[in-house]
Amino acid sequence: MSIQTIRKKVGRARNIFVAVLLSSVFTSQITILPIFAQEAVPDNGPADDRTSVIDGFPAYEEGCGNGELPTGNASLGGIDKFLQVLAYKESSGVPTKINPVSGASGKYQYIDSTWAGVTKSNYPPGSKYKAARQAPEEMQDAAAYLEYVKKFKQFDNDVFKIAVSHFLPKANEDKSLLDKVPQGNAITPRQYAQDIINKTKSEGPWTNIKLHYKDAPQFAEYAKKAGVNPDQNNNNLQYVKLNDIIKETGADVGATLYGGRYKDGQWQATNDNQDPENKNLPHEDNGQGYGQAPGPLAGHTAYAELSVNPDSQDFKALGDLKPFQKLAITYNGKTVIAEKRDVGGGGDPIKGKKRAIDLWWETARLLDMKDSDVVTIHGVPDNTPLTPVGGQATDTTSAPDTCQSVCAPSSGQILLDPGHSGADRDERDKATGLTIGDSSNPAERIQTFKTAEKVKEILTKAGYSVAMTKKKESDYVNLMQRAQMANDMKVALAVSIHSTGGNFGDSSAAWVTPQVVGHYRENPGKHTEFKLKDVAKESQRIAQKIAEARSATGDKVQVRDLNFTGRAELSQGNLSIVQLFSKVPWVYNEVGQSGYDGDKYAKGIADGIMKAVDKKEGNNADQQCSGGQGDIVAKAEALAWHDGRKGLTPRQEYTKAVKEDNPGLQSQMADCGVFVATVMLSSKVDPKFPKAGTFNIEPYLLKEKDKYDTFPNLNSTSQLQPGDIFVVNQGTGAGVAGHTYFYIGKHGRFNAAAASMNSYMPTYNVTYFSDSRGHYLVGRNKGTNQQKDKI
């Protein structure tokens, strides 16, 4: 991180290197990893008798179609596979890695001069970076990809020669060098190349290394120059038919989970092999595999094939899959790639579907499947990378409207949503079945986009942060994506700008629509309604302000509902899709198209926004949350010193708050638990919050699921919301004295508020995620008017 830290690390690395070098001299038992120093690419020439072509990557020829790389699954073979292995061998895939001895750096460990040459020849945008490690990962990937497009062609797909060219290029010309260990290395070019070949033909950690070259600036342009069409080299999953049960279209089957469970707000192993400290856990599985099972389970994204007949123990419910057979398993819009590592008996059907698969708990955790349910399974090719247990399932559909934890920011970050897209598409949300595809409506689209740009200009000049759901009027962004943007960005307000039939200024064609609890959209048999009370209230307040401001421009505006019923192409109901799926306040505007006055429309909307939403103060990437979270921050601000001082003098406000709201603890005010409790009690966010003690606070957060979401493994500020409670206490309440404090968002150079026992009174501080006591549990108050209502 800091220069000092880097130096320390480099120093340590050098020491380790020297130690390893000396050890190897005396013991000859320690292998030194190859020090990679690329040289200029040699001319093609005979190097070795054998030829190795990676499976799945047919010979590249000038006459191969239009010069494109193979399509579909070829991205998992060919150059991608080679680059994954290369990145793994050189840097374990870490784009900032540097070799302190050779100076080689980045994901592919280019020395600076080679990086300059490779980028100049293949990918000039990368030349602006002196060292590979300084370039964003996608640019490193782009430079390497385009370099190896050339090399694959140059060496006629001979991976052996390509690998040698990477390790010691002149060994491709002088065969005698193939079996000699170059100075400073421990292996020969042949051994290096053979290892690359072996790895490209097998799976391992390298298969999980992601390549981002398609995201690099101007990549398409330079790929085209290199004769590559990257758009045809996609990473989409390829589904295959495995048998009559698992056809190409997949199969829905009943699924159970084992080896672990979701309890008290977190996932935990439930077998004694995985948790030797706890012998009282049930012996559900030994985690080692047995019977037909081909391997251990712990730490693997695995499943067990159950039996057609539980009594017969035939283990053929999925058609008797081979060991390690990979499946794409989809649950609630998430998909993982898991492999068969076990078998089981089975049991009664689940929700009418045959119970056919038992998910190892780490697989279920990835899918967030907390209890038995129905999953969809597909066969996938054997070379499809497994989802790592520490990774994430792929979101394959939109999230349903179930989130109850809402953060409605009050600072001025605005998302403008000009209506319609550059194409007509029929899309459905998988979870709800609702129509989320957008339509083109060119006249309206062009009008409203210009208006949105004007609104943005006005707001930006006034000091607001403004984003738009489209960059160009012709962009296609479906309705769910638009809502998701607002949710991900946690904006203070989203505003849709539309126009409709009728005259500009007529009240029959001019209205503002807020979110309303109970408003809905539906398809036959599936009803989805808006439930977020706090958001609706804020949306209605802002809608009124915008209506007033628009009316002040001469436009006769009403606040009224929408009605989509009777329009065959849309889901029925009375709330727009973007508002329905939004977790932040969203206001929808319509105006007449005849005599359209974009300036007037823009001014009215902008004036309304400025009256309703406070201008953003400074740069605070976090938002104040509605209800409890915001109240927590406000109270913490009121009770803590703001300068980070460390001392035993409290603010008067804190003394008063303890005395009145957390009585009996005046003698223990310099204590983290007392401070957190006092904020929670004094703010009235949670009148039942424990009065003190991390021993009490952590179990309380875990137990009170109606009041708190808990997160055991957060590790960056991007995952936090101001008002989050950090607590570490060894998880049991029986460990050593823990610590607790608030994340409060950016407050100058601080972002936390904490007190410390006998050390200092509440003051601003710095957030971090683990210390000598372990990792912090984060508790997040759920909206909170529900608590207030109970007072």
Added chain:
Amino acid sequence: MINQRQLLIVAAIVGTVLVMIIGAVLAFTTNRTPENITDAQLQIEVAPKGSEIKINGKSVDAGTHDIQNTPTTLRVTASRKGFAPQVQTITIQRGENRYVGFALVSNSPDTAKWYEEHEIDNQIASQINSNIYSQNTVDIASANPLLEQLPYLGEGLRFRVDYGQHQRPGPPAENMYILISAGTPEDRQAALDWIQSQGFSLADLEIQFADFSNPLNPTTGSTE
């Protein structure tokens, strides 16, 4: 009668002796500045009270210890039956006053409720952990000055810069990284440019990139 010559001789002798005494005193005190009395000091605290502490294998008591021959690297351990032992290796510089605290954690059912049942040890452990927390925050801030400006939201919500912490052993200050969330390569670059504009070298930072599902990459097509 003592003549003037004898008086001068006596005065000379007395003067010489005085000069020698003053010189000796000055020489002695000059070599005994505080820095030379003690090179450095190390304060050690441990909970539960009475746990065994060793510095480089030699048993010592809790409290403050004088450290000579600095700079030097010390391996400090704390152990007690029923608790997981802990070790800290520190390099202490001349003139430094360092603090090392150990709040041992139970690893046996026999001691699982130790801190609940031993109020004094609980208070000592709390203080130790407070000191560690305070020191960590100072270390994090001084080693990673960019963190003071984070989270940062780029103009027009184009990107967001956060920080994160690896879950691995070691001081938190050495486990921090910068996390850039941006939807497009251009916005990623804008984030990098912003970091550089604040006077930080990208080469000195561990930077990770995360997707930022926002309006800035609208050409990604359907979620279906």
